[in-house]
Amino acid sequence: MAQKAVFAAIVGRSNVGKSSLLNKILKQKVAIVSSKPQTTRTRIMGILTRGETQFVFIDTPGLHKPKNALGESMMKAVKEGMTDIDVAVLVIDAAPHFTVDENNIPSAETELIERFKTAGIPAILVINKIDLLKDKEEILKIINIYSKMYDFDAVVPLSAKNGSGVDILVAEIEKHEKESPHFFPDDETTDQSEKVMVAEIIREKLLRCLSKEIPHGIAVDIEKFYERDTGKGEPILEVEAVIYCEKSSHKGIIIGKGGATLKKIGSHAREDIEKFFGIRADLKLWIKVKEGWRNNRGMIHTFGLDVKEG
Numbered sequence: 387m388a389q390k391a392v393f394a395a396i397v398g399r400s401n402v403g404k405s406s407l408l409n410k411i412l413k414q415k416v417a418i419v420s421s422k423p424q425t426t427r428t429r430i431m432g433i434l435t436r437g438e439t440q441f442v443f444i445d446t447p448g449l450h451k452p453k454n455a456l457g458e459s460m461m462k463a464v465k466e467g468m469t470d471i472d473v474a475v476l477v478i479d480a481a482p483h484f485t486v487d488e489n490n491i492p493s494a495e496t497e498l499i500e501r502f503k504t505a506g507i508p509a510i511l512v513i514n515k516i517d518l519l520k521d522k523e524e525i526l527k528i529i530n531i532y533s534k535m536y537d538f539d540a541v542v543p544l545s546a547k548n549g550s551g552v553d554i555l556v557a558e559i560e561k562h563e564k565e566s567p568h569f570f571p572d573d574e575t576t577d578q579s580e581k582v583m584v585a586e587i588i589r590e591k592l593l594r595c596l597s598k599e600i601p602h603g604i605a606v607d608i609e610k611f612y613e614r615d616t617g618k619g620e621p622i623l624e625v626e627a628v629i630y631c632e633k634s635s636h637k638g639i640i641i642g643k644g645g646a647t648l649k650k651i652g653s654h655a656r657e658d659i660e661k662f663f664g665i666r667a668d669l670k671l672w673i674k675v676k677e678g679w680r681n682n683r684g685m686i687h688t689f690g691l692d693v694k695e696g
């Protein structure tokens with residue numbers, strides 16, 4: 387049988403659960419998740435090969451009005467993520483805190499839907515977080531508002547948290563497959579390098595352990611990453627990472643009283659690194675201050691956060 391492939395971009399506002407959905411589809415965590423907006427900073431590919439079909443999902447940063455060069459780069463990554471796709475998956479948050487009002491749709495979202503129209507991109511509307519909904523009428527209200535904006539191929543209410551509805555979405559995406567050779571090895575799950583995965587795991591713990599604005603000004607750079615032979619039969623993964631923050635006051639907060647916060651971040655990150663690589667790990671963290679890096683294109687490039695062309 388001929389091989390098939392389908393490219394699907396997962397797009398939508400910040401915090402609606404795009405990365406959670408990708409992880410649930412893949413049954414493996416490849417994208418970090420947090421309750422803070424703008425968690426995802428780059429375009430992340432998640433790959434699932436099932437029978438003859440290879441699904442390539444493109445997780446994208448949440449739509450927002452950029453306030454700095456990093457934000458601009460993130461929005462460029464969304465645009466880039468929408469090129470050469472077979473279908474777009476627009477994710478909407480149905481949780482009660484998220485009021486959908488047709489008079490108050492953010493311009494970034496309406497512009498995205500305009501792109502669906504002009505580029506003729508078929509789209510699926512995903513209504514996520516239905517596990518939090520008491521009143522299912524809310525789903526109908528959302529469908530009503532969004533179906534006026536675009537002729538969606540399908541509407542799938544689901545929960546990226548408990549997985550209900552996720553299989554229905556995958557089946558809807560599969561309808562857009564095309565005959566094509568597979569683009570990635572069949573056992574691959576992401577296009578991110580191991581070093582990037584490690585940096586992202588550390589950044590996730592920073593996002594989760596720190597409050598408010600500080601995590602948004604953080605970047606993680608992996609300086610050393612190698613397997614060391616312990617001579618006892620079992621190698622150990624040695625990781626040394628630098629956490630860059632924007633202010634020296636932030637550095638103090640990241641370290642915490644007696645180093646407690648950094649210790650907690652380090653041990654949570656190490657646990658996840660060990661789980662991901664299936665090997666014991668040793669993690670050393672340093673903190674450096676790099677004022678205003680989010681407006682410095684050179685630094686954005688150094689941290690791998692700019693949009694790669696091609």
Ligand SMILES: Nc1nc2c(ncn2[C@@H]2O[C@H](COP(=O)(O)OP(=O)(O)OP(=O)(O)O)[C@@H](O)[C@H]2O)c(=O)[nH]1
Nearest residue numbers: 400401402403404405406420424425426448546547
């Ligand atoms: N209850 C519930 N929470 C969810 C669900 N999906 C995601 N969440 C939570 O929503 C928050 C945001 O999830 P993410 O997956 O990081 O959202 P995102 O859209 O990728 O966010 P950005 O990368 O910032 O654009 C996290 O706290 C998730 O645990 C769901 O189906 N139900």
Ligand SMILES: [Mg+2]
Nearest residue numbers: 404405425426
């Ligand atoms: Mg995300």
